[in-house]
Amino acid sequence: MKYRTNSKTGESVSLLGFGAMRLPLNADGSIDEAEAVRMIRYAIDNGVNYVDTAYPYHNGKSEPLVGKALKDGYREKVILATKLPVWAIKKREDRYTLLETQLKRLDVPSVDNYLVHDINEGSYNAVKKFDVMDFMREMKAADKIKNIGFSYHGSTVEFFKELIDLFDWDFVQIQLNYMDAEYQAGVAGMKYAAAKGIPVVIMEPLRGGKLVNVIPDTIRAYWDRASVKRTPAEWALAWVANFPEVLTILSGMSAMEQVEDNLRILSAAEQDGLTAEELAIIEQVADEYNKRIPYGCTACRYCLPCPAKIEIPAVIEIRNEVDMYGSKANMKFAYDNFLDPKPTVCTACKQCEEICPQHLNVSGIMAETAGMFA
Numbered sequence: 001m002k003y004r005t006n007s008k009t010g011e012s013v014s015l016l017g018f019g020a021m022r023l024p025l026n027a028d029g030s031i032d033e034a035e036a037v038r039m040i041r042y043a044i045d046n047g048v049n050y051v052d053t054a055y056p057y058h059n060g061k062s063e064p065l066v067g068k069a070l071k072d073g074y075r076e077k078v079i080l081a082t083k084l085p086v087w088a089i090k091k092r093e094d095r096y097t098l099l100e101t102q103l104k105r106l107d108v109p110s111v112d113n114y115l116v117h118d119i120n121e122g123s124y125n126a127v128k129k130f131d132v133m134d135f136m137r138e139m140k141a142a143d144k145i146k147n148i149g150f151s152y153h154g155s156t157v158e159f160f161k162e163l164i165d166l167f168d169w170d171f172v173q174i175q176l177n178y179m180d181a182e183y184q185a186g187v188a189g190m191k192y193a194a195a196k197g198i199p200v201v202i203m204e205p206l207r208g209g210k211l212v213n214v215i216p217d218t219i220r221a222y223w224d225r226a227s228v229k230r231t232p233a234e235w236a237l238a239w240v241a242n243f244p245e246v247l248t249i250l251s252g253m254s255a256m257e258q259v260e261d262n263l264r265i266l267s268a269a270e271q272d273g274l275t276a277e278e279l280a281i282i283e284q285v286a287d288e289y290n291k292r293i294p295y296g297c298t299a300c301r302y303c304l305p306c307p308a309k310i311e312i313p314a315v316i317e318i319r320n321e322v323d324m325y326g327s328k329a330n331m332k333f334a335y336d337n338f339l340d341p342k343p344t345v346c347t348a349c350k351q352c353e354e355i356c357p358q359h360l361n362v363s364g365i366m367a368e369t370a371g372m373f374a
């Protein structure tokens with residue numbers, strides 16, 4: 001395993017971190033606990049020393065599972081990270097109750113890394129309203145948490161930079177993969193944070209598995225043309241690991257083969273290890289994926305609110321990614337879990353279409369997407 005040094009704490013952190021949000025499941029949808037524990041411990045036995053979970057993962061079952069996996073001396077071997085669900089704070093006391101619940105679930109007296117979960121332009125209002133940063137400082141002083149960070153899902157790099165400048169963060173967590181180089185914080189945000197001495201933890205290096213689960217033929221053709229042979233996972237992880245600003249790369253592993261594969265890949269990945277030719281191939285692949293987008297929604301949100309309360313750009317994003325990544329199965333989880341209401345409630349009033357600067361046939365796309373997942 002490769003390790004990188006946390007510039008703030010001096011800790012040596014494994015380049016691969018275990019993300020506990022896509023643990024192996026039983027047929028009934030519950031976590032396959034024996035296998036999940038085996039995978040986490042196998043990763044730690046093979047050099048992983050960063051484990052990341054969160055309050056909502058697996059409907060609250062990830063934290064207790066991680067707690068179990070870290071028994072028998074494993075807790076001492078890792079940097080344990082979990083996140084404060086800001087959206088669940090309805091009154092100030094909730095901040096304390098939530099952390100206490102999390103420590104109880106994990107069965108530990110404290111965690112190393114505690115993140116404000118999912119800061120975006122909307123959720124930041126709750127951070128201000130409930131003095132979340134005062135709470136974080138208080139918990140750090142009380143030794144309940146060691147390092148304070150946030151995970152970012154805002155829409156612009158500018159807002160990310162504002163947040164970086166707002167507080168003396170110990171670390172930050174962003175989504176980054178070769179398809180998201182300019183999405184949310186992106187490469188520019190990562191470099192900004194790193195230049196300020198803030199270590200950057202990466203999530204979604206494989207874009208939730210979309211860059212590896214199903215490879216469309218046109219994409220495979222690019223990989224096949226490369227003089228260096230790598231699997232799609234190797235290309236994707238090598239791209240992230242190439243940045244010296246990256247501290248650790250979280251992968252949400254669902255099967256032991258993925259653990260073994262990621263251990264192998266990130267034991268070999270070098271910072272600044274990719275050649276200009278290899279980086280050009282990755283860029284061509286990203287361009288090819290983008291060419292596959294059927295509907296040019298810019299997520300400007302001018303069409304909202306929809307009278308039927310449909311989150312129109314989110315529906316179109318799911319529809320687009322079916323074609324981009326060549327698989328409906330890839331997007332079923334997002335359709336089932338992240339859309340409420342579903343596009344089935346569209347009344348075809350066409351109010352959105354009158355406003356849409358891209359002149360999209362939104363009602364048609366709603367019907368098409370609903371039909372795909374019916």
Ligand code: SF4
Binds near residue numbers: 362
């Ligand atoms: S056409 Fe459908 S998506 Fe558009 S505003 Fe009307 S109900 Fe909402």
Ligand code: SF4
Binds near residue numbers: 297303
């Ligand atoms: S107005 Fe059009 S381009 Fe903008 S978010 Fe809505 S559907 Fe997308």
